[in-house]
Amino acid sequence: MADKPSSGAGLRGQSAGTTALCTVGKTGSGLTYRGFDVKELAEKAKFEEVAYLLLKGKLPNQAELDAYITKLKGLRGLPQALKTVLEQIPRDAHPMDVMRTGASMLGNLETEESFDQQQDVSDRLLAALPSIICYWYRFSHDGVRIETETDDASVGGHFLHLLRDEPASELHARVMNVSLILYAEHEFNASTFTARVCASTLSDMHSCVTGAIGSLRGPLHGGANEAAMAMIENWTSPDEAEREIMGMLERKDKIMGFGHAIYRESDPRNAIIKHWSQKLAQDVGDSVLYPVSERVEAVMWREKKLFCNADFFHASAYYFMDIPTKLFTPIFVCSRVTGWCAHVFEQRANNRIIRPSADYVGPEKSEWVPIEERD
Numbered sequence: 188m189a190d191k192p193s194s195g196a197g198l199r200g201q202s203a204g205t206t207a208l209c210t211v212g213k214t215g216s217g218l219t220y221r222g223f224d225v226k227e228l229a230e231k232a233k234f235e236e237v238a239y240l241l242l243k244g245k246l247p248n249q250a251e252l253d254a255y256i257t258k259l260k261g262l263r264g265l266p267q268a269l270k271t272v273l274e275q276i277p278r279d280a281h282p283m284d285v286m287r288t289g290a291s292m293l294g295n296l297e298t299e300e301s302f303d304q305q306q307d308v309s310d311r312l313l314a315a316l317p318s319i320i321c322y323w324y325r326f327s328h329d330g331v332r333i334e335t336e337t338d339d340a341s342v343g344g345h346f347l348h349l350l351r352d353e354p355a356s357e358l359h360a361r362v363m364n365v366s367l368i369l370y371a372e373h374e375f376n377a378s379t380f381t382a383r384v385c386a387s388t389l390s391d392m393h394s395c396v397t398g399a400i401g402s403l404r405g406p407l408h409g410g411a412n413e414a415a416m417a418m419i420e421n422w423t424s425p426d427e428a429e430r431e432i433m434g435m436l437e438r439k440d441k442i443m444g445f446g447h448a449i450y451r452e453s454d455p456r457n458a459i460i461k462h463w464s465q466k467l468a469q470d471v472g473d474s475v476l477y478p479v480s481e482r483v484e485a486v487m488w489r490e491k492k493l494f495c496n497a498d499f500f501h502a503s504a505y506y507f508m509d510i511p512t513k514l515f516t517p518i519f520v521c522s523r524v525t526g527w528c529a530h531v532f533e534q535r536a537n538n539r540i541i542r543p544s545a546d547y548v549g550p551e552k553s554e555w556v557p558i559e560e561r562d
């Protein structure tokens with residue numbers, strides 16, 4: 188994608204504050220969390236280790252990690268009042284709306300009374316969000332009230348276990364671990380910025396996270412993984428995919444899962460999730476969706492020099508793990524809540540209310556007309 192001159196639109200290219208959490212595209216294509224390359228984290232770390240890194244400021248030692256995992260396991264249960272609310276939400280609701288309501292309701296029941304509680308509130312959200320979405324999904328779709336307190340060692344394993352009533356395979360737990368690491372943090376993206384704006388008014392953590400969920404929901408941000416799936420699942424061969432993509436480009440449609448506001452050459456998360464999508468394709472004996480995805484990637488690069496962002500191969504990877512498409516973006520929430528909360532801590536530690544200015548483009552002076560005389 189060619190470099191575009193920055194206009195003020197979308198605040199692109201303008202610094203809106205400082206962070207010690209993450210660099211995006213510093214070397215054209217890199218991504219680091221507190222100085223650690225995401226490629227190394229995705230290969231070597233547990234997601235809970237990355238969550239600890241973001242939320243507590245350093246990598247845990249073994250004893251600290253064990254204690255943290257034990258703590259998170261102990262926070263997976265949901266209060267009855269929250270379950271009752273989740274049971275009221277219809278089956279055809281959008282699961283991101285369920286996440287938003289779930290985070291908000293938790294804020295009513297377990298309100299953050301003081302910023303001294305911010306670490307515990309964040310850990311609770313991290314542990315409870317997978318339970319919230321799976322409780323609602325299983326109740327509304329399968330008519331069962333699941334027990335959300337599993338003994339699974341990982342957040343990803345816990346999510347899959349709740350969804351399917353059986354522990355995840357080693358391969359699936361591994362892919363979920365990688366996926367959650369890749370989605371955990373990304374500097375001043377739209378949802379994180381939402382959280383920081385909310386935090387800058389000295390609001391509570393649940394409000395910051397609830398607002399961030401609303402921002403992540405849109406197809407230009409986290410919702411792109413679902414939108415990409417909705418697109419590629421229609422195509423039965425790479426040739427058909429190519430024809431359709433060419434038509435979409437002709438019509439100037441946005442192709443979901445491609446392009447990025449910051450990266451110019453590639454999104455470093457793509458190669459990693461693509462690798463795992465390929466492994467999963469082999470595992471399930473797929474001969475359509477993965478080749479279709481690869482062709483779309485090639486055509487987009489050939490025609491527009493647009494590259495896959497983190498979302499595109501997440502679509503096929505989740506599909507191969509039999510995860511319903513509508514739960515794709517909620518998984519993103521279960522991961523990004525770590526980045527959001529860490530940014531709220533940063534904002535609170537060095538706060539000034541975020542309040543930019545606007546260039547006024549309205550009428551110079553308007554004449555008052557009494558209501559009975561208006562057109």
Ligand SMILES: CC(=O)SCCNC(=O)CCNC(=O)[C@H](O)C(C)(C)COP(=O)(O)OP(=O)(O)OC[C@H]1O[C@@H](n2cnc3c(N)ncnc32)[C@H](O)[C@@H]1OP(=O)(O)O
Pocket residue numbers: 188191406407408409411440441442443444445446447448449493496497498
């Ligand atoms: C985890 C994440 O949130 S990653 C992002 C997920 N979102 C998506 O995948 C949605 C599809 N992608 C997009 O809409 C955009 O690329 C965004 C929202 C990610 C970034 O938007 P911007 O920063 O405005 O894009 P940028 O300025 O680089 O666009 C350059 C040109 O490429 C075009 N373009 C960018 N992405 C795409 C796309 N996916 N399909 C078609 N054209 C595109 C733009 O329309 C623009 O054309 P123009 O100059 O004629 O207006």
Ligand SMILES: O=C([O-])CC(=O)C(=O)O
Pocket residue numbers: 211370372373375376377408448449496497
């Ligand atoms: O940084 C962005 O604009 C979007 C993104 O990739 C993310 O939030 O992971």
